[in-house]
Every structure is written in structure tokens, then in C-alpha cells.
Amino acid sequence: MNRTLNELLRNVIRSIICEEVSTITAYHTSTPKELSTLSSNTGMWFTPQVNLAHAYHRNALRDGARKVFTYVVQITGNILTSEELEKACEDLGIDHYDYVAYLVSNPKQASKHPDTASIVEHTGCDGFVHDDYDPRNFSRDVDSIFVINPAKSVKILEKIVIPPKDH
Numbered sequence: 001m002n003r004t005l006n007e008l009l010r011n012v013i014r015s016i017i018c019e020e021v022s023t024i025t026a027y028h029t030s031t032p033k034e035l036s037t038l039s040s041n042t043g044m045w046f047t048p049q050v051n052l053a054h055a056y057h058r059n060a061l062r063d064g065a066r067k068v069f070t071y072v073v074q075i076t077g078n079i080l081t082s083e084e085l086e087k088a089c090e091d092l093g094i095d096h097y098d099y100v101a102y103l104v105s106n107p108k109q110a111s112k113h114p115d116t117a118s119i120v121e122h123t124g125c126d127g128f129v130h131d132d133y134d135p136r137n138f139s140r141d142v143d144s145i146f147v148i149n150p151a152k153s154v155k156i157l158e159k160i161v162i163p164p165k166d167h
Helices: 003-018 050-062 082-092 096-105 114-123
Strands: 022-030 044-046 069-077 127-134 137-147 154-160
Touching: 022 044, 022 050, 050 069, 069 137, 082 096, 082 114, 082 127, 096 127
Parallel strands: none
Antiparallel strands: 022 069, 044 137, 069 154, 127 137
């Protein structure tokens, strides 16, 4: 059996038997266009807190975006906690701090990074929680959820209307 098929079978078995599939309600802010479909080849970030979604929305408007859209989504899959991500990085010899810094600095390349592929192969995960900047206070961190293949793991539930007073 070839290596790719072995990896695929191992990941399927791991997700069926070993790994818990979680369902998480989260939020995503998008600019400059509305989301009608979710990409399968570009990872996306989500926040688990509605108040942070409002803050990301406000910041995008303050930064000059003319159109900002915020959504409630449902994430389903094997999402690693930040501790599980840190352990996977340790197991693989990946510098966790440098990897997370790369993710938040290079969002369009994050799902294609070789370390992302190694983590997915090692854990069978669909995404993970990691530290990101707090949109209300850039000197603090908050949890952010990175989903590697949004088309597979994310369902848009509704678009949120952010009241003008919150801008």
C-alpha cells in the first residue's frame, strides 16, 4: 500500500476511533466581500466569543474597510486545544511559538505551511486553537480557532448585523 493511502487510512481510523469530533459555535469577520462559499485550500480564523467578533468588525471599519461582514458559524471536526497543539509541535520538533507567529503573520499561507501538514498528519486534526492578538487590546492574547479546510469543517449559520453604535 502506498504512503498516501496509509496516511489517509490512519487518519480516518484515528478520527473514527480515537479522536473526538467537536461542534463549536464561533464567529468570523470578513472583508471586503460577503462569504457565499468557504474555501477548501485556504485556512480561516474564527473567534469563539461574540464580543471579540464585534471588536474585529469595528477594527476593520476603523482600518478603512468599506464593507465588513460578520458571521455565526458552526465548526465540526477534530479541533485541537492549544495544549494539544503545543504537544503536537513538541512531538514533531516544531517551535510552537515561531509556528503560531508565522500563522498570524501569514494568514494566506498558513494552511500550506509544511508544519501545518505535519501537524495534520500527526494528529488527524481539522484545526486548532492558538493564541492571537486581542482586537480590543493588542498587548493581550485571546484564543483563536484556525480551521485548515473550511469547506469541509465550517457551516455558515447566519450573518450578524452589527449595530451602528458598535462601530
